[in-house]
Amino acid sequence: MFSGVAGIINRGHKVKGTVVLMRKNALDINELTSAKSVSGIVGGVASIVGGAIGSTVDTLTSFVGRSVAFKLISATAADRNGRGKVGKQTWLEGLVTSISTLLDGQDAFHLHFEWDSDMGIPGAFYVENFMQGEFFLVSLTLEDIPNHGSIHFVCNSWIYNSKKYKTDRIFFANKTYLPSETPEPLIYYREEELKTLRGDGTGERKEWERIYDYDVYNDLGEPDKKDTLARPVLGGNSTLPYPRRGRTGRKPTRKDPKSESRGDFFYLPRDEAFGHLKSNDFLVYILKSASQNVIPQLRSAVTLQFNQPEFNTFDDVRSLYDGGIKLPTNALSQLSPVPLFKEVLRTDGEAALKFPVPKVIQVDRSGWMTDEEFAREMIAGVNPHIIRKLEEFPPKSKLDSQLYGDNTSTITKEHLEPNMGGVTVDQALQSSKLFILDHHDPIFPYLRKINATDTKAYATRTILFLQNDGTLKPLAIELSRPHPQEDSYGPVSNVYLPKSEGVEASIWLLAKAFVVVNDSCFHQLVSPWWNTHAVVEPFIIATNRHLSVVHPINKLLLPHYRDTMNINAPARNVLVNAEGIIESTFLWGGYSLEMSAVAYRNWNFKEQGLPYDLLKRGVAVEDPASPHGVRLLIEDYPYASDGLEIWAAIKEWVEEYVNFYYKSDAAIAQDSELQAFWKEVVEVGHGDLKDKPWWYKMQTRAELIEASSILIWVASALHAAVNFGQYPYGGYILNRPTKSRRFMPEKGSAGYDELSKNFQKAYLRTITPKNDTLTDLTIIEVLSGHASDELYLGQRAEGDLWTSDSKPIEALKRFGKKLAEIEKKLIERNNDEALRNRSGPVKMPYTLLYPPSSEEGLTCRGIPNSVYI
Template identity: 45%
Template sequence: MDSHHHHHHLCYNMQECLNAIQNKISDCNSLQDRHGSRYLINGKVVIEHSPGLSGPGKSASVQVYSSTVIDPNTMKGKLSGKACLKKGKSSKKDGTKTTVYKIKLHVEPGFGNPGAFLIENNHKHRFFLQSATLVTPENKVIHFDCRSWVYPIKDTNTSRLFFSNTCYLPSKTPACLVELRKEELESLRGDGTGERKEWDRIYDYALYDDLGNPGKGPDHVRPVLGGSRSRPYPRRGRTGRPATKNGTINLDTYVPPDERCSPKKLSEFIANAIQATAYFHLPEAKSLPRDSSSFESFGDIRDLYSNNRRQAMRGKSVTEKVKKFVPAQLFKDVTHVIEEVDIKFPLPQIIRANQFAWKLDEEFGRQMLAGTNPTRIHCLREFPPRGTLTESHIEQSDIEHNLDGLSFEQAMKQWRIYVLDHHDYLLPFLRKMYSEGVRPCASRTLLFLRNDATLKPLAIELSYPGSSNNVDGMKTMVLLPEKEDIPQALWQLAKAHVAANDSAYHQLISHWLHTHAVVEPFIIATRRQLSVMHPVHRLLDPHFKDTMHINALARTVLINAGGILEKTLFTGKFSMELSSELYKQWRFDEQALPSDLIKRCMALEESENPRGALMLFQDYPYGLDGLDIWLAIQTWVGDFCDIFYEDDPSVKSDTEIQAWWSEIRNVGHGDKRKEQWWCQMTTKADLKRTLTTLVWIASALHASVNFGQYSYAGYPPNRPSRCRKFVPEEGTMEFAEFLKDPDKYFLNMLSDRFEASLGIALMEVLSRHTSEEVYLGQRATSEWIDNKQVKQRFEKFNKSLREIEKQIMERNGDPELMNRRGPAKVPYKLLYPDATKVDTPAGITAKGIPNSISI
């Protein structure tokens, strides 16, 4: 065919198309003319752009399903024709470009109300669909809160379905939507095979089998966690990918698109990480192959925060480094943030007001109640503690003179002896952890609750492996705060070992395991078993934001073989095994704050009390503020459930909730499926308690153990994360060395410069709030649910949180409450909700409870 002829043929086809389109339009117009504009559904669609990518415009089209008129052929709601997105109006805010498109859908008379819509993306790029609003001919406005990526149909082979913001229990679903509801859930479950591609929206479970990196040698082999009696663990999201063997940071791990951080958040996160670790990319850091020297003096440590290191470096060398491990599209998103990196660690709160307060015993005790890890201390009800592996070597007679005139028995009866216990669970690991540069101890610390409610340390018991040739022998040493013949400095060394134990427990258990890891199976089960239309899905969704993505990043940078936690904690390559060992003790029901406080004897059970527990002493900041927040969450969750569930049978007969609960127990936390403590989910009380606990873990519990990290652990002497020397025994060479220069011995015992700086950098990244954080008592959009009653109750929840904020500020100002500020003058704000935040100042604020585990 000659080109001229070919050209002519094309024109002819074009002409034919144009004529057809013209006829279509006149058909529509005549329909409209006949009925005025009555059968027109108008709408707008809001789309957010990835930097550098164009919006879809006319290459995206929308079709609407009726929620009131069924199509007898499909048994689904009647489906409208397609309408393209037109007349996009763009605007920019904080560097994010948003476009609002209009759509016009012609429908037959009696089409009824839209209940869902399909969107098809024939554009070459994905786009982020924020929301859609449709207005029916009768002027009924229907909202769709979408917040999801829509990928090109060439990748997905299928259009994307969105349901309106109206919630229905499964049995109350409009007939038109029943089939759609079922199909959508089935597609999200996938078939459990194949490698996930970026655009797959599939939720499934996997074991933690990707932490090791055997390709790098036997030192990088790690056991699989989960799926066995010896190493139980919660499940993670399945990617279907072989674990990477080349040891690169893989920021491209598969995470279902709706769980991914926004481009803006990810670029902030990466920029923060680069800023924090820039220290390691500096030219002068190069000259020290890996600066394993110790700090020379306390002043030397303070220099890390001082102005003389304030060189802003142009992002050249850093940008090159980043390019190596960041996917190309992501690199485009973040380059503008990396332009100028200023390396200077802010001064941690613990040394701001008083640079030596951290050394005081009172501050040491206070941090167990109000520091980064306030969830481990418990009241001792019998001595020696029952069920322990080992006899305690602490003699009652050594400590009785410190009990304000009471005998040990009397003090214990009055609930005034406390213990911070990091002993038995560590014992089996100590010998293995003993290595070049690590001298591990297991510790028990006894404390006395004084009349002013401050905690006075009484004794520290340390167990540690004897010399390497004495294989079985565990040695023990008991240190007391003020024995005349033992200098105060020796006691300081013992406290450092306790802090190292507590740091590892905090990072691996209180923080990673008890929030990040245990919540992931709940997220997967929610997406697989509860339709987006399910009210409980609506309730929980904000509390799951970004968690799966953060956890996936953690698996490639933090908790993996050779990752940052192994490099900075004394537990080294046994870190995650230890966390599996402690998962054996985890119980979901005990994660409810009142149960936790009662179990640790920090409070008494009190069923008449709406909080469910009565604090034993008021000056336990975490416990007191926590119970207020717990009650507020419990009331809100209760109000919410009462709107949708009339009675116990309505919970029992909710097929989706039952499938959800069964999957959490049998699959997501499957290694615990035989445990008796799981509730049966047959009553409204079961459901309310479960949801309250879940919201508490994802919001307040996580905030309390995460956002105080830099304030306290940003200064290594206060919370060392590993010790390189044991407390010296009298008569040894080490003891002589210690006597000569106790400060120097202490500094040599801490992590070396490299590890300490890496640890500080990590604390800084984890303690930051990002600018798009949504806080407890807030929602990302006011149209998150179409239900007036729910919105009124939510407003009530927000009000109660603002009341709590006032109370917290009053408590912090009360001179009677010594533990609220302590000698270091760090006010306790980790459970201050900040529910009024609108434009969040990002950064390290040491306050604010985000809705979800989003960092």
């Protein structure tokens, strides 16, 4: 494209440029989340807002002077060293006010470059910031280059004072090249930029750095603060394997040299930080999720005023949404200096803590109690990818019998067959009618430790029967505890059967609650956390270290990395850390992350693709005649049936894209950057599992298509399916409790007597208490909402400017149209009354995989590109 163009530009020609900048965000998420107290937050907000307003004015006025310099780099003309020639320095000029495409918070400025005929065609540029403050560089567009037209540079990067950098900041035009196709004058610059991003693996990272490197999860505990805050290192060993996180280089703790010290500042590569408008929306949420500050104040206020740390009736729980909890004036006095706390508390002039009504009770307030809804949420709820077909009866365990005894299920045919409508267990197994939600093996080894705390739990197995109407019917629940003497004696198990009347009906509802508590913990620590957030982060790191910004696979995957590292870092700081939100309010407590590491042992990258997952769980069989190559055994399986449509669209888009840039399998094997990227993902990023035989060898286009499709599916659709339903389903704590605090009462006990006299009170004393409920609802509301400027599957922030190649742009548009067609199909499914699992007793249509977009807030729909929350 650039060959043979020397001399086409007249000597002394002025090339006009337009630079778009984003003003430094006044409300930086990282600064706010580092605040240590309510008053600290209040003061911090005032300081940040005031400082940022001043710095924004100074920045805009100083741009007119000699504060920001640019130099173009040729893609076609080389100097004596073979590197692209570097043009003369030019300075940012006056503010442009007539560009209609600018987003809120953006400003445009003129540039005029001197660009002589022997310089060829620009392919990159240097930028230097001589101001003290940083700014966010969005893009540069060069106009009317003779015989060429415009050149667009997508930047989206923070630019600090030039003295902060060891190498000059460089950006490349939006042309896409495989390494072997890179114009020779740009090869040096391409390689040097990747070296800069890799760093040297030493030292503590600084705020302005852009270095991507790996580390284990050794920053969750604070052993120097107190012994009970010590946590094991996750990753780097086969006992507790884990994906790698971004390296910060902080000093080790005094008491444990293997653990990293914590502090107010947590490093992540600067361009991973929010550089777009959603930071403004997140102010409310940041304040709201300041777990060590606001939530304790609210909990204390509620306890002091009412002296009632427990809900006594289901109506008490529903009052959180109907009327709210009245707060005492002294509590508000500490919160009122922050104006936006009015939104947090939803006071509307009233001192009340009030939450939105969760969708699961918006139509039918008691539907959640039914067996049909209990089962439906296993295939259409917030954790719909755990249930599997029962392959053998009775269910067996994979736990080491030497350590944990015989964990074979005690459920018998006699338990099941009375509720199977004349079908025997053997017949049901043969016709694929029996399914299981199995939360036994992951939790049983930890039960003795968990039950030594103020929580009380069981390992659970739930057997379900597929009925002729397509719904699942729970047949039995097994609750297992360790033997009183020691684990090697095996579990002590009890089996509970469905009942609809009397105290036995209450016992059955409690049994279901114990199942859901396990599912809630597994969901929170496994499904969204390590199975999307944590497993994607090593891919982000490896991509930035080895795939240049002009590499086609970097451009393909980049939208699906947006803000993932930026949400993972604060999550390690306040959510999954020692005594953080998850440990404090979920059953697994201090063993939460450790138990998720045990689950990671069985992670298989190939099986993350939806068809492979369905086949692995036995809920589908291969069927070449089926549109997606698999046939669902539960035909009305909303997550699976909708997901297969999305999966097929993703794969079709990826296949068209990959085949455009790679004309043969040989091109895959010869791509040095791609091979380095994949080698590091396998051997370092997921290095604890590097010897697993299921890793793709990355030698063919088919392998690259599968791997890219899986990664995009995990970061977009899978994350959407397990994340954005958290508040719609779990915002009603009765439906998805996160803790169990008492064992199942036995006949003749005081607990059994209480259950028979006041079931609601006994139920509420067993599940998550009031204070933990307030915390849970506050956090999962944040986690379940969409931002105003979110980008969804099929969308790009740069519009059509993300690449200069027209065919990939056209293919992406076709992908977007396909997703819109899929949504229409999914709406039709939800309107089909014959598909009972689509809405269930709660009349809540399955919308989590409606793909194109969503409004802001709690919508329970829409598939964002990335794991951003």
